[in-house]
Amino acid sequence: MNVRFLIIGSGLSGLAAAIRYARFSPDVLLVEKHSRIGGLNSYFYRNGTLIETGLHAVTNFAEPKNKKAPLNQLFRQLKLNRKQIHIHEQIASEVCFTNRESILFSNNFEILHDQIILKFPHAAPGFDNLVSAINAYDPFYLRGFISAKAFLLHYLQDSLLVDMIMCPLMFYGSSIENDMDLGQFVIMFRSIFQEGMFRPHGTIKDFLDLLRHHYEQFGGRILMQSRVTKILHKNRKVSAVELETGEVIQCDRLLSTIGYQETMQLLGRETTDESVNRLGFIESIFQLPISCRHRLPVDRTIIFYNTTDHFLYQRPQSFVDFNSGVICFPSNFQGIEPQNYFEIRSTHLADFFSWKALQSDRDAYLAKKAQAARRSTETIAEIIGNFSDNIVYEDTFTPLTVERFTAKKEGAIYGHPQKFKDGKIGYDNLFLAGTDQGYLGIIGSMLSGVSMVNQHILPAL
Amino acid sequence: MTSNEVKDLILEIIADIDEDAEFDDLQADQPLRDQLDLDSMDFLDIVMELRKRHQLQIPEEDYPQLATLNSCVNYLGPLLKNA
Numbered sequence: 001m002n003v004r005f006l007i008i009g010s011g012l013s014g015l016a017a018a019i020r021y022a023r024f025s026p027d028v029l030l031v032e033k034h035s036r037i038g039g040l041n042s043y044f045y046r047n048g049t050l051i052e053t054g055l056h057a058v059t060n061f062a063e064p065k066n067k068k069a070p071l072n073q074l075f076r077q078l079k080l081n082r083k084q085i086h087i088h089e090q091i092a093s094e095v096c097f098t099n100r101e102s103i104l105f106s107n108n109f110e111i112l113h114d115q116i117i118l119k120f121p122h123a124a125p126g127f128d129n130l131v132s133a134i135n136a137y138d139p140f141y142l143r144g145f146i147s148a149k150a151f152l153l154h155y156l157q158d159s160l161l162v163d164m165i166m167c168p169l170m171f172y173g174s175s176i177e178n179d180m181d182l183g184q185f186v187i188m189f190r191s192i193f194q195e196g197m198f199r200p201h202g203t204i205k206d207f208l209d210l211l212r213h214h215y216e217q218f219g220g221r222i223l224m225q226s227r228v229t230k231i232l233h234k235n236r237k238v239s240a241v242e243l244e245t246g247e248v249i250q251c252d253r254l255l256s257t258i259g260y261q262e263t264m265q266l267l268g269r270e271t272t273d274e275s276v277n278r279l280g281f282i283e284s285i286f287q288l289p290i291s292c293r294h295r296l297p298v299d300r301t302i303i304f305y306n307t308t309d310h311f312l313y314q315r316p317q318s319f320v321d322f323n324s325g326v327i328c329f330p331s332n333f334q335g336i337e338p339q340n341y342f343e344i345r346s347t348h349l350a351d352f353f354s355w356k357a358l359q360s361d362r363d364a365y366l367a368k369k370a371q372a373a374r375r376s377t378e379t380i381a382e383i384i385g386n387f388s389d390n391i392v393y394e395d396t397f398t399p400l401t402v403e404r405f406t407a408k409k410e411g412a413i414y415g416h417p418q419k420f421k422d423g424k425i426g427y428d429n430l431f432l433a434g435t436d437q438g439y440l441g442i443i444g445s446m447l448s449g450v451s452m453v454n455q456h457i458l459p460a461l
Numbered sequence: 462m463t464s465n466e467v468k469d470l471i472l473e474i475i476a477d478i479d480e481d482a483e484f485d486d487l488q489a490d491q492p493l494r495d496q497l498d499l500d501s502m503d504f505l506d507i508v509m510e511l512r513k514r515h516q517l518q519i520p521e522e523d524y525p526q527l528a529t530l531n532s533c534v535n536y537l538g539p540l541l542k543n544a
Contacts, residue, residue, distance in 0.1 A: 024509040067479075067498065076478065077502060454505055459521055461512065 002250040003029040005457055006241060008228050008266075009257035011039020011406075012442055013434030015208070017255055017449030018222075019078045019215045021457060026219025029249065031241070033227035033407065038208045039257070039434075040406050040413055041442060047393045049341070051285060053405075054413075055204045056328040056345065057090060057302060059172065059188075060443040061107050061196035069195065071443055077450045080214060086201035088333035090301035093197065095164045096383060097306045103164055107196030116161070123158045130155035134190070139183035142421055148185035149178070163311040168192055168304040170313045171326050171347070173440035175414035177277055177314040184419075184438065191441060197301065199333045231256075231266040231430070238430040241266075253457050257434035257449070260416050260425060261409055277315045278412035280399030282350035284373045287341045287393040296329075296344070296384050303327040305383055319354045320372050322379045344387065346376045352399040352410040359400060369396050414440055423452045431456045462541040464534045470541075471533050474510045478503055489530040511537070515544055 005021050007014045010032035018030045036042050041054035062069030064082045075082055092106040101119055105112040117124045130152065152162040166180065169188040174180045180188070200207050212222070230242040231254065240250045256263040264271050288296075297303075306324040313324070325348040331338065358365040373396045377388040399411025408415065419438035423431040433452040434445055462470070468489070475482050475497060482497050493499055504524055511517045517540055519527075526536035 024513050067481075068500075073502065077506075454502060458505060458509055461509070 001029075001247070003027055004252045004461070005029070005255070006031065006249060006251035006253070007255045007257065008241065008263075009039060009434065010037040010222060011257055011434060011445065012041055012211075013437075013445040013449035014039070014255070014257040015211045015215065015449070016074070016078060016446035017257070017433055017453045017457075018220050019211065019218065020450045020453045022215055022218035022220035023079055024458065025461060026221075028220050029251075030215070030220065030222040031226050031228055031243070031249075032222065032224050034405070035225050037212060037222070037224075038204060040402075040408070041204050042208070042405075043203060043205050046395060047287070049287070049393075050203055050205060051395065052204045052330070053397070055199070055442070056326070056330065056347075057197035057199060057333075058442045059191035059195065059197055060441075061087070061089060061198045070191070070447060071195070074443060074446055074450065077454075078214070078446075080210075084210065085207070088199045088201060088335050090197040090199075091299050091332050091334060093168070093302040093304070094300055095167055095304045097160070097164060097167075097311070098383065099307075100160060100309075101164065105193055107198075109194050112193055120156075120158060120161045123156045123161050126155045126157060127161075134186050134194075137182070137186045139186040141183075143183065146182035148180040148182045151182050151185070163306070165189075165193075167306060167311055167313075167324070168302075168326075171304055173414055173444070174313065175279060175412065175419070175435075175440075176417045177279070178312065181419075183421075184440075187439065187444070188441075191443065199330070199336075228266060230268070231263070233267060233427065233430070236426065236428045238427055252429065253460065254430045255433050255449075255452060255457065256430065257432075258407060259409060259434075260418075260420060260432060260436040262407060263425065263430075263432065276417050278352065278410040278416065279313075279315060279414060280350045280352040280355075280402070280411045281347050281413060282320050282372055282376075282396065282398050283345060283347045284376050284394060284396040286344045286346075286377065286387065286391045288344065288387060288390045289392060290338050290340055290342055292387065292390045293331075293338070293342055296387060298332060300384075301329060301332045303383060305380075307379075307382075313349070316349055316351045319351060319368065320375070321349045322375055324348070325376075325380070327380050327384060341392065344380075344384075346380050348376065350399050352403070352412070355398045355400045365400075369398060372396060372398075408435070423456060462538065462544050464538060467534045467537050467541060468530050470514075471507070471527075471530060471537075474507050474514075475499070475503075477510070478506050487530065492528050493530065494528065515541060517541070 004027040007030045010030050021028045043052050060071045062071040096102040103115045116127045227244040228241045232240040238254050240248050242248050261271050308323045328345040331342040402411035415435035420432050421438045433449045437448045439448040508519050
């Protein structure tokens with residue numbers, strides 16, 4: 001087989017890249033190793049229900065009339081109509097540093113602003129200056145690493161407030177420990193605080209089906225259950241990919257969404273940089289009957305919490321760091337009709353290697369996983385109230401689960417700490433998109449796919 | 462294609478990119494970018510649509526030739542004369 005443009009990985013960046021190209025030429029092939037599309041944002045069936053893997057909330061909320069907003073630009077670039085997707089906005093979310101302070105925010109930026117005036121009055125003028133600096137900053141101009149933490153401290157002069165502002169942004173997309181690159185911070189600040197969070201109506205499956213259908217309508221093709229084992233290349237030029245079955249597919253241009261080191265491995269160029277700390281997470285999903293919903297917060301969409309004096313966002317020493325995390329109520333969005341059951345999801349930082357060490361001892365691994373889920377319910381019960389007696393179904397993903405199903409090295413959902421913002425990794429016709437290119441989250445990944453195709457693939461068509 | 466046909470083609474492509482675009486007060490000698498609030502990504506779309514519909518290959522250095530409706534006519538007219 002021979003195609004003009006081949007994309008490895010049908011996660012959201014790969015799907016968006018594929019649609020963007022297919023809009024102008026159907027000679028595009030998407031290759032996916034799994035039997036299901038979506039990558040990190042996918043789904044599975046258990047206990048008779050569809051369970052989502054990645055989706056908490058989608059960032060970058062924008063009103064349809066706001067044409068320049070990333071969400072609307074993305075839709076326009078993919079030729080998707082906003083009317084095709086019904087959106088549920090978040091109710092309100094909270095950054096809760098227990099025994100210290102808590103800040104509310106929603107899709108109305110004034111709420112966050114008022115919270116700062118109320119709770120950090122001394123930092124309020126600095127916050128306004130910070131917002132002006134963020135508004136003036138061009139995060140897409142390529143620069144080296146600049147510490148977001150130092151930038152915030154300069155404006156706010158209050159390390160508690162700095163941590164509280166950074167906490168949600170780190171959990172929603174920092175691949176580095178205890179800091180963020182300023183450009184990444186600015187993107188995330190806009191995406192989460194200034195624009196806000198929402199959910200598309202239905203499940204992630206509905207959204208993925210819509211994207212796939214749209215792609216196939218343009219004439220694009222997709223190969224499922226087809227793992228790429230090799231990228232064939234000579235010097236700086238890629239010529240083909242080889243699948244597990246031995247089949248070789250020639251291509252003029254290749255876009256890889258599987259990560260930098262993962263791509264290098266397919267090129268036969270093992271990278272040796274093992275000193276990098278990738279961040280892994282553990283996530284538990286608890287299903288509860290609707291009858292006990294009133295006992296738990298109904299007016300919070302997401303709670304980002306920390307129980308320690310100094311918030312740490314780093315790889316924990318052992319299995320899980322329960323001192324901080326994310327509590328998500330996927331049913332607490334505006335206008336979502338109650339079902340028979342609702343979910344609570346918890347996320348904490350986790351150490352891949354501790355879990356990896358148990359891989360060969362299935363019983364010990366399962367016992368540890370169950371224990372972690374218990375600890376998680378106990379920890380978050382301190383914040384939202386007790387619910388463990390009402391759980392009808394639960395499931396937990398460790399970094400090992402993530403690695404197994406998404407091929408993200410060490411289960412690090414935000415990938416390699418270093419990003420390749422221009423998508424270039426040393427080849428003339430092979431580029432990177434998705435997690436390791438640098439835009440994170442569902443909208444970020446999709447914009448990554450679109451912008452890499454715009455920059456590197458379409459001009460050469 | 463006549464001059465008017467080239468103009469219609471460009472407007473049709475823009476309408477396809479942005480269904481809310483308003484053409485009533487459009488000045489043919491003024492930049493499309495400012496009048497219709499287009500950005501560089503939209504211009505890439507125009508170039509790609511011209512390629513898809515008329516197999517036109519427009520090199521990147523010629524993109525500025527598409528700035529106004531009049532410049533589109535001057536630039537695309539000869540390329541589309543048999544279309």
